[in-house]
Amino acid sequence: MSHSALGTPCSILALCSADHGWGYPDLDINQDEPFPKWGGICDNGRRQSPINLHVKGSLKGEFDALKFENYDEHQKSLQMVNNGHSIQLFGFAHDLTLSGGGLGSDYVVEQIHMHWWSEHTINDIRYPLEVHIVHRNKIYPNITMAANFDDGITVLAVLYHVSNTPNEAIGSIIKSLDAIKTYDHMNVPVNVEDSLAVDDLVPSVNTYFNYAGSLTTPTCAEAVTWIVLTDTHPVTLDQVNQFKEIEYNKDKQLHNNYRELxxxxxxxxxxVQQRSGAAGLMSFSLMLLLLGVFSQKVLF
Ligand SMILES: [Zn+2]
Structure with a gap:
């Protein structure tokens, strides 16, 4: 077992010391390089992530709507760090709270990071980018503690598809990327120049996959309720390639940082197909309209 598997879940904390105890095979150099064993529950757990999500093999569900508080707030003091495993955003001005759906309590955003290529696949398709919005159950005081419990963490995952239209929100993040790309800037946070609202990273939340899984990085804690949206956002390959230039070691670029299925x-x-309040409202107005037509006919 590598020492990192015993330590704190480095990648889910805002900052962590340089840790080369675990990593990813560089698939640009050798496509067949085996995925390394990270030790502990990463290797012998029974509810590990990511997985392939099949529309056909899933159970159909219906929950109340997910509720998002403050996700539309433009963050002015957001920070960003290259932690050697990903690019991570943290330092939200207020609590961004997620509730509803099948969630038993309120969850607040701790940090946001990305994986290039996607970790989850949908119907065996891998996407170029996956954004993870990591939330901690409010009943636990910090993320390390939360990682010890079944209901400790919820990750909202957004997959991005290839497009020729640059994604504006991803573009805002990329603007500050140069300052942290190189190894000598690893673990040194910078301010995100552009103001960014978290909901700019999220498409429609009406349909999503929900399953019980784990963190996809050591410690691989089996504490995560996954919400993987079926709607995807556009991103250009050129934008994704910017992330592939960040260094995790001297002159070593992080070409890919997704875990195997x-x-x-x-x-x-x-x-899950969310019950839509808007649809309910629409049918009500439709009824009124029909009622109006009907009464007109009666009257005239
Ligand atoms: Zn992640």
Whole structure:
């Protein structure tokens, strides 16, 4: 077991010391390089992530709407760091709170980071980018503590598809990327220049996969309720390639940082179609309209 598997979950903290105890195979150099063993529960857990999500094999579910508080607030003091495993954003002005859906309590955003290529696949398709919005259950005082509990963490995952239209929100993040790309700037946070609202990173949340899984980086804690949106956002390959230039070692670029697919182990994967308040409202207005037409006919 590598020492990092025993330590704090480095990648889910805002900052962590340089840690070369674990990493990813460089698939640009050798496509067949085996995925390394990270030790502990990463290797022998039964609810590990990511997994392939099939529309066909999932259970159909319906939950109340997910509720988002403060996600539309433009963040002015957001910080960003190259932690050697990803690019991470932190330092939100107010609590961004997620509730509703199948969640039993309120979850607040701790940090946001990305994976290039996507970690989850949908119907066996891998996407160029996956953004993870990591939330901590409010009943636990910090993320390290939360990682010890089944209901400790919720990650909202957004997959991005290839487009020829640059993504504006991703563009805002890329603007500050140069300052942290090189190894000598690793673990040194910078301010995100552009003001960014977190909901700019999120497409429609009406349909999503919900399943019980783990962190996809050591310690691989089995504490995560995954919400993987089926709607994807556009991003250009040129934008994704900017992330591939960040260094995790002297002159070593992080060409890919996704974990290999894990066994599903008969877990329930629920494809949730949110009850839509708007649709309810629409049918009500439609009824009024029809009622109006009907009464007009009666009157005239
Ligand atoms: Zn992640």
């Amino acid at each position: 894990q066994a599903e182990n008969n877990r329930a994967v629920v494809l």
